[in-house]
Amino acid sequence: MAEVLVLVDHVGGKLRKSTAELLTLARRLGEPSAVHIGPGAETAQVTLAKYGAHKVYVVEDAAAEEYLVAPQAEILAALVERTSPAALLLTSTSVGKEIAARVAVKTGSGVITDAVDVNAVDGAVSTTQSVFAGSYTVTATVTQGTPIVALKPNSAPIAASPAAGVIERVEVAISEAAKSARIVASEPKKATGRPELTEAAIVVSGGRGTGGDFSPVEAFADSLGAAVGASRAAVDAGWYPHSNQVGQTGKQVSPQLYVACGISGAIQHRAGMQTSKTIVAVNKDEEAPIFELVDFGVVGDLFNVLPQATEAVKAAKG
Amino acid sequence: MNIVVCVKYVPDAQSDRTFNAEDNTTDRANVDGLLSEIDEYAVEEALRLAEAHEGEVTVLTVGPERAADALKKALQMGADKGVHVCDDAIHGSDAAATSLVLAGAITKATGGSPELVLMGMSSTDGVMGVVPAMVAERLGVPQVTFASELTIEGGRVRARRDGDTASDTIEASLPALVSVTDQINEPRYPSFKGIMAAKKKPVETWSVADLGIDPAQVGLAAAWTKVTAFAKRPPRQAGTIITDEGDGGRKLAEFLSAGKFL
Numbered sequence: 001m002a003e004v005l006v007l008v009d010h011v012g013g014k015l016r017k018s019t020a021e022l023l024t025l026a027r028r029l030g031e032p033s034a035v036h037i038g039p040g041a042e043t044a045q046v047t048l049a050k051y052g053a054h055k056v057y058v059v060e061d062a063a064a065e066e067y068l069v070a071p072q073a074e075i076l077a078a079l080v081e082r083t084s085p086a087a088l089l090l091t092s093t094s095v096g097k098e099i100a101a102r103v104a105v106k107t108g109s110g111v112i113t114d115a116v117d118v119n120a121v122d123g124a125v126s127t128t129q130s131v132f133a134g135s136y137t138v139t140a141t142v143t144q145g146t147p148i149v150a151l152k153p154n155s156a157p158i159a160a161s162p163a164a165g166v167i168e169r170v171e172v173a174i175s176e177a178a179k180s181a182r183i184v185a186s187e188p189k190k191a192t193g194r195p196e197l198t199e200a201a202i203v204v205s206g207g208r209g210t211g212g213d214f215s216p217v218e219a220f221a222d223s224l225g226a227a228v229g230a231s232r233a234a235v236d237a238g239w240y241p242h243s244n245q246v247g248q249t250g251k252q253v254s255p256q257l258y259v260a261c262g263i264s265g266a267i268q269h270r271a272g273m274q275t276s277k278t279i280v281a282v283n284k285d286e287e288a289p290i291f292e293l294v295d296f297g298v299v300g301d302l303f304n305v306l307p308q309a310t311e312a313v314k315a316a317k318g
Numbered sequence: 319m320n321i322v323v324c325v326k327y328v329p330d331a332q333s334d335r336t337f338n339a340e341d342n343t344t345d346r347a348n349v350d351g352l353l354s355e356i357d358e359y360a361v362e363e364a365l366r367l368a369e370a371h372e373g374e375v376t377v378l379t380v381g382p383e384r385a386a387d388a389l390k391k392a393l394q395m396g397a398d399k400g401v402h403v404c405d406d407a408i409h410g411s412d413a414a415a416t417s418l419v420l421a422g423a424i425t426k427a428t429g430g431s432p433e434l435v436l437m438g439m440s441s442t443d444g445v446m447g448v449v450p451a452m453v454a455e456r457l458g459v460p461q462v463t464f465a466s467e468l469t470i471e472g473g474r475v476r477a478r479r480d481g482d483t484a485s486d487t488i489e490a491s492l493p494a495l496v497s498v499t500d501q502i503n504e505p506r507y508p509s510f511k512g513i514m515a516a517k518k519k520p521v522e523t524w525s526v527a528d529l530g531i532d533p534a535q536v537g538l539a540a541a542w543t544k545v546t547a548f549a550k551r552p553p554r555q556a557g558t559i560i561t562d563e564g565d566g567g568r569k570l571a572e573f574l575s576a577g578k579f580l
């Protein structure tokens with residue numbers, strides 16, 4: 001069976017959830033081989049094998065940590081040349097998409113980003129995307145080179161399927177040209193104890209309607225074990241960090257449940273949350289466009305509705 | 319300093335965007351279009367840098383005839399001149415082909431030595447966010463993308479990039495390609511003076527062949543990806559909407575409990 005390369009998404013060796021999703025999906029297309037760039041491969045190996053990695057290619061080169069995107073693209077392009085895989089899968093984050101883009105140009109391959117599903121159809125790799133703020137579903141294929149597909153986090157439920165996960169160390173010479181955009185400082189996001197926004201099963205977001213007080217939004221999120229998101233209006237006002245913005249110029253999320261509180265539902269906000277499975281809104285304006293999307297909506301003041309809902313959730317959970 | 323800003327003409331997100339049934343490409347003919355909003359931030363940043371560093375701003379677009387509207391807006395904001403790559407051969411180009419044309423046009427517009435290339439982080443229609451990385455790859459210049467803050471000093475670029483897990487500071491030397499987010503500035507509105515002045519600003523129109531690119535390398539037939547089908551999403555089933563009469567929170571919790579979210 002053909003090899004399918006999966007770029008391991010990790011932070012300093014700690015795997016992000018999307019890696020297991022990619023391995024699960026890769027098994028539909030062939031035999032997954034994980035590509036681990038950076039430190040921590042020995043620890044990651046156990047999990048990579050659990051989700052079906054037959055091989056784990058390990059590339060440890062300081063340049064890949066120190067410079068933005070370009071070195072990782074060179075490493076993957078070299079592996080694509082070496083292994084002629086059936087496909088290369090990555091996580092559809094800004095970095096993942098940019099790596100994919102450069103590998104595509106280097107190897108003369110078609111690239112599809114923001115996919116929510118991938119399948120083998122008549123021997124070809126077929127992807128599903130949701131476009132124009134979720135109003136259309138598009139299926140596409142790659143017609144040239146190695147199919148390179150970036151999949152959104154939460155695209156598939158993970159399923160274990162143990163394989164050998166044999167570590168194979170690979171040396172790739174990284175060119176001077178790739179060492180040009182240097183990461184001179186990196187400030188990790190403050191730990192909140194809440195799940196990561198793009199990975200979370202539940203996201204509770206607040207907008208201008210919070211008037212700057214996110215405490216009811218956070219309390220409700222915590223009762224559900226959810227991540228907290230924000231509209232751009234809330235971010236622009238300085239009420240919440242930009243890294244929590246949901247939308248066209250923020251994060252694209254597709255959780256099982258999305259709760260929009262005091263958010264009107266502008267097209268740019270929808271672009272980041274419309275693929276959520278279940279959508280709930282709390283808004284005091286019954287005409288707010290967000291209500292066009294909801295499975296359940298409460299017309300009311302979030303400062304009354306959320307605290308009561310938080311208590312009821314806590315009581316129900318016991 | 320020469321600054322080239324790449325801008326895209328996109329269908330208005332407020333209109334009903336759709337596809338052409340014959341060839342599965344984005345319908346750009348039957349909907350109103352405009353300068354992609356995120357690109358306004360790139361134009362604004364270019365103007366500020368040009369003011370601070372005595373630069374000249376060339377605004378570049380690749381697109382159909384109507385894409386001239388996107389150039390016009392950027393010229394009204396204050397860019398010095400425009401370049402429009404307009405060629406029937408481009409219709410249906412994918413990101414890779416678009417990046418090839420952009421890289422060719424940037425090279426030609428700067429006599430082979432670009433200093434600073436600015437772009438928006440992604441377009442408001444395709445939203446892939448890959449073209450800046452592809453153009454940097456093709457030009458062989460440093461890629462400094464998703465800049466939420468930018469300074470240029472002594473031939474060096476310094477930018478803040480907010481990632482998923484960290485906020486990074488990126489440094490590179492010029493020439494460089496920078497893509498910006500909507501956090502970077504507040505784009506200006508064209509002034510009356512700007513609108514009048516734009517009418518006299520030069521705009522060159524180039525074909526793909528003018529860039530030394532074989533037209534067979536671009537367009538739908540040359541695309542490396544293919545849309546096999548598109549379907550309008552069935553409208554969401556109308557949800558339940560209740561008005562809070564003192565028990566809205568409890569009802570919300572009941573809905574979540576019934577949906578097994580607790």
Ligand SMILES: Cc1cc2nc3c(=O)[nH]c(=O)nc-3n(C[C@H](O)[C@H](O)[C@H](O)COP(=O)(O)OP(=O)(O)OC[C@H]3O[C@@H](n4cnc5c(N)ncnc54)[C@H](O)[C@@H]3O)c2cc1C
Nearest residue numbers: 207208209231232233247248249250262263264269284302
């Ligand atoms: C280039 C560009 C990119 C953009 N990118 C994004 C993006 O990524 N993400 C994003 O979110 N936006 C984005 N926007 C902005 C977007 O257009 C909207 O301006 C923004 O989403 C509005 O945020 P909001 O819904 O919080 O505020 P508003 O539209 O002001 O809505 C506030 C809502 O709160 C309700 N409300 C007020 N008080 C209460 C209360 N006490 N209880 C309950 N409800 C209450 C009101 O009825 C109203 O519906 C972008 C815009 C541009 C031009």
